[in-house]
Amino acid sequence: MKAQPEASHFVDGRYLEDAAGAEIEVIFPATGEVIARLHEATPAVIEAALASAARAQAEWGRMRPVERSRILRRAADMIRDRNEALSLLETLDTGKPLQETTVADWPSGADALEFFAGLAPSVTGETIPLGQDFVYTLREPLGVCVGIGAWNYPSQIACWKAAPALALGNAMVFKPSEVTPLGALKLAEILIEAGLPAGLFNVVQGRGAVGGALVTDPRVAKVSLTGSVPTGRKVYAAAAEGVRHVTMELGGKSPLVIFDDADLESAVGAAMLGNFYSAGQVCSNGTRVFVQRGLKDRFLKRLAERSEAIRMGDPLDPETQMGPLVSQAQLDKVLGYIGKAKAEGARLVCGGEASVSPGCYVQPTVFADVTDGMTLACEEVFGPVMAVLDFDTEEEVIARANGTDFGLAAGVFTADLARGHRVVAQLQAGTCWINAYNLTPVESPFGGSKMSGVGRENGKAAIEHYTQVKSVYVGMGPVDAPY
């Protein structure tokens, strides 16, 4: 199986190669097969990308929003028309099953393009009366934005960043994770075909150092990163040197709180979705599942039955429900956390082994009797490993749910809606669900609090993060100077 793109980078409207860059091997994690060989961006490629973005943005920012929108809406339609081929590529790049990529990855990217295309023409300033004088405000693009992506939802992340940036008049230079570099190139191709002027969306490949070079370039006005907290800290600090705008979408250790009165099947289903979808490689996963003691035994029994029935295997088989992890490194990390959980006294309910060799597979795994101090309850695993913790009272669970530096997401399951609202009001998280989990429609702002990030993607909230306000004071009479 080969998925070799025309070249490694997409700059100024076309594919660009520079074989002087260090090699990147792209691996299909279900088999370990090398499906493409790319090169990291050299300084010359980075320079070409930034220069073309700066040049193209000047004109794009002045274009009528409705004209920009038309191009992005066309791109959304093209993605939907080509969903099958794009999803296949996403599966090869990430190892996620076709059953997921065909409904969750590119389709969500198309939604973002459509949503921001629709929103952009209605983004306006305000008029502020001041007696005879007045102020009006303009919402201006920021300029050149840098997007840096994680490997878990590579094409969705590229679209979620490109769509608001472009719709609101900015240009973007995007660096995918070196683990999953293929999808963003397709987005660049599609945008050009949809009519986007050259230079407005460039893709450069590379590891952290390439991201670092982009973030510190004086032409860059904003940096949007999706990644881990340690990387977020570094990128945030580097961006701060140039007082740049930032959006940081970082990791989590999110609580999912299940009260005794919750609908059992829905709660079990949500806990599974929130731990096993994409083989657990989802930032907002509810990886600390707090179950009220009265429901615990029934919950664990049903959870084990349903988890053991998950069909794991070849991600290209449409019947497969769970594929491999993205890489051998991730598999080693996840198995390390499973070993630690056992050593620290958590009780293994199901799973716990690497499986379906070759390939980077690990079974859907559930640990019960997890306590707050265990490593499994504190650190982001980014694999299909669920920690179930017991609790007795509402007050207790809120305090324990908040007892983490992360604050990305949280969920509550209860038949008592008043309690649901009361609890989420006290949970420290940027995105919460009541009787649902991990649904992230583009209409809804998404992002973290505490160490899980700053800024929001999606929804109207994203307007704040891809525009800046200019205030214009208009004097209507003579200037009244005291000297």
Ligand code: NDP
């Ligand atoms: P990393 O933090 O390792 O990497 C994120 C991106 O940053 C990659 O493209 C990486 O490049 C790049 N990078 C690394 N170092 C630097 C640097 N010094 N300067 C600039 N760029 C740099 O995350 P992963 O790719 O491992 O993704 C998993 C993490 O992402 C998890 O913590 C997860 O929770 C988080 N995430 C958050 C989401 C959210 O919306 N909140 C959504 C999805 C994931 P390279 O990989 O090539 O080294």
